[in-house]
Amino acid sequence: MTAANVNPAEIRTPEQEADYTEQLLRLADTPVRRCIQCGRCTGACPMAKHMDLVPNRLVWELKNGRASVVLAARSPWDCLSCFACETRCPRGISPAACMEAARLMAIRPAGAPVLTAEEVAALDPEMPQQGIVAAYRKFSK
Amino acid sequence: MQKIGVFVCWCGSNIAATVDVARVVAAAREVSGVVYAADYPYMCSEQGQDLVARAVREHGLNRLVVCACSPRMHEKTFRACAERNGINPYQVEIANIREQCAWILKDKDEATAKAIVLMKAAVAKALLDEPLAPGESPVTKRALVIGGGIAGIETALDIAEAGYPVDIVEKEPSIGGKMAQLDKTFPTLDCSACILTPKMVDAAQHPNIRILSYSEVEAVRGFVGQFEVDIRRKARSVRADLCSGCGICAAKCPSRQADSEFDAGLRKRGAIYIPFAQAIPKVPVIDRTQCLKFRTGKCGVCSVVCPNHCIDYEQKDEILTERYGVIVLATGFELLDLKRFGELGWGRSKDVITSLQLERLTNAGGPTEGRLVCPSTGREPKRVVLVSCVGSRDTTDRGKTYCSKICCMYNAKHAMYIREKYPDTDVTVFYIDVRTPGKGFDEFQRRAVEEYGVHYIRGLVGKVDVHRDGTLHLTAGDLNSGRQIEMEPDLIVLAAAVTPSPDARRIAGLVTASIDNDGFYVEAHPKLRPVESPTAGIFLSGMCQGPKDIPETVAQAGAAAVKAIGLLAKDKLLANPCTARCDEQRCSGCEICVQVCPYGAITAEDKTVVTLEGVRETRPVAVVNEALCQGCGACSAACPSGAMDLKGFTNREILAEVDALCW
């Protein structure tokens, strides 16, 4: 698994931060401003203990315009899109959609997909098609 | 001959910054009927009103148009000013050039043009204004308080002390409300019952107070000063006049299925029961849905054991009809039903409880005699978790958008007294923010942390697992460390959002009080009239108006009492003269007005009238009871023949305003 194609280290100026944040917010399409930082998403997330940037912090950084922090995080690649965060959020926000936005920013630019055909070829033959398609959608363009 | 004076207020810069007041004055001087126009920085000030008085004297004015703020603010002020200067107060018109003009527009030309049009409309109406005189109505010098919790008790005591009789209607078998269920109170940690019980006794013994427990308000007629109320006195199945409150019946009752409401479901009660030891009145009641006698016809144990022969299975509900001058709503609150918060273990483990249940578990009169235990095992918990904001500050369909206000403080209270009594028990509070505005409140919460070693973790619980052996496991966000944490508490206490009593909505309908989207009663003005409902003669006391703690509730209860006393002290009330009037000649007797009138103020009666064609005939026509009419205008809008009109807002006047606006 490779990191994001948008190199967060290249986000240097406040203008770039603002531009990437805007793109992320457009992709996430969820009302992050409503967030009151209650942390239920992080409490609900089955993968949070493995995440470097837990869901509530990812929403927080996005809300505060720090795209570089969001795009440098590994957590979007750990997210399961199980929507526990979204269902339990008391403010109607979808942290899962923020995770997806970060993934899309990384995989959409043409070039190296995050999940390659070789990696898929090495899979367990019993793996259902559904799993392969899902992983491809999440991790590749 | 109408001589109109136009007075344009700057309202400091509120109006003058956006509206060119000099141009409004100049435009007013051009309007036919206007003999005087002037502007002033604060027309409502004493100097401003002097300016009006001088103009009336010097120019012989007989109608006033004031271009200023909303009539809700100062219509009264200028009507009084007019009256002092010999002008009928109903010949004063207010053009709202602040809220409806200066505050909502940015462009000065546009705002000025609009202010001029609004002024012209007001002048057009003023030209047609007839002098009106308010009628008088008597005041019944008795108050009704709906709800017998601390709010209702306090209001009733204050009114009774002022010398007026008060009835408290309480739907439960005893007064006392939620405060009676609490163990201790913040921020002093004094015992709740110790400070409430004397108040309950005072109320019971006060010669001016009558307690109608186990009763509900069923219908309300009339209006301020003369409410007529039907009160359903539910059948207790026990004769209160004979009962000594010995409690033998409750002790011997073989039915033990029902959850005790008072102990928040942590204990069972009999079908015949006294809700708690200090209940007032201390008269049991039979819950007929549970009683074997009522369900199967067999049993009758209570009747056998009662030494005074008080049990009366035949007792029927009775309707008591009383007249009151004022009604105080003190219907209190409930906790949000947590059935949709299954992820927090609610409904899956007995050891996941609400804060109110915790109060019962720590109370000496509670099911464990004050020993804090896990309900599933009966063992003392070693790790307790308190969770804030369960359903509060929640904008989704399972919660409430508001802050419930009391939870931060009672969580600190609970944490502190658990640590005090059980020093080996670890207490963790999960929270979003700690909100402690109030005298001594923040110091109290800090004591919980600094002296009692309570752990406060910023973050909420996301999931609770209940293992087969009953042990609990939770995951939560820990925001300060930026990670997820896990804990295995023995007891989880959920601070459920407070909600208005489900009865509040029904009662609001009965007394035409307004309620907000959450079901709390709306006050007449959020800052300046916080204890009055917009409906005259209806006052608000306690949680029914919004979340508040005990000191605030008591303060508001007192304030509501003062407002009620102010009304009861009057012998007569002036009635609004802007009531509906029926032109009997035009009235066709269709009775549409009777159907649309929300106050039941219109009836159809047979009358002999001379028709427009000059024929004398007897037929039904609409008759308005001016005492009941609130001047809403529904009838005049609905009347197909144009017979109904509203004094002070006649069809001619309204059309003249519209003409002026459109011209």
Add this chain to the structure above:
Amino acid sequence: MTIYNYYPGCTLSTKAKKLDRTARRCAEKLGFPLVELPEWQCCGAVYPQAPDAVGERLAAVRALAAARDNGGVLVALCSACYHVLKRVNDDMANVSSIRDTVNGYLDLERPYAGETKVSHYLEVLRDTVGWKRLASLVTHPLTGQRVGGYYGCLLLRPGRVMALDDPEAPVILEEFLRALGAEAVLYDERNECCGSYLSVTQPTYCREMTDRILRSAADAGAEWLVTACPLCAYNLVHQRGREQQVGVVYFTELLAQALGLTEGGDAQ
């Protein structure tokens, strides 16, 4: 007579034929024969959350529109298909920007605006057949079998859109199991994620999830779990620790068995 248009999805036509076969046979017997859409493409397996992900929504809309033109009901079995179809349908009904763009792409005879009712097979059992009637048709009750319903995530969440059941305290699988005569075992992790597509990229994490689910189910006394999702079934069976004993079957396998339509509950 309602036409039950059926969307099998990619896996039910290949690795999860058992789920497909048993479901069809039971539906036939229960009076709601499934009519497979004549043409369908893979739904994409995951719901495309970004509002501009239009291409990823097209396959679902084609199926939804075809169902609309043939009576208006579309039944899915696989949790992922159901999830994607229902959420895309919600977008088409409520998000005008998505609706307009998708219709612009597809150039259907009649633009699609979310008219189809998307039902899970379980919903048909609950709302059309009814648990009582289902119970009365059971010939081989699963008496004495302790079975846990495994919901996973996609059937229930997000609750506002999926609206199949209370996402935090669901009952539909338990009611189903009870109708078959089994003892429905409640366990905590029944609505937690199985690890989903992480079994492709990070199987260790996936194993952690499945072990927790299976431990929770075993702890509560379940002998079997039922699921509606082939990926859940795969993860629970193939991405599990050796010590796990609980069996995993598709819910339709138990249904077929109870209705006497199968040779036996052949577990994966």
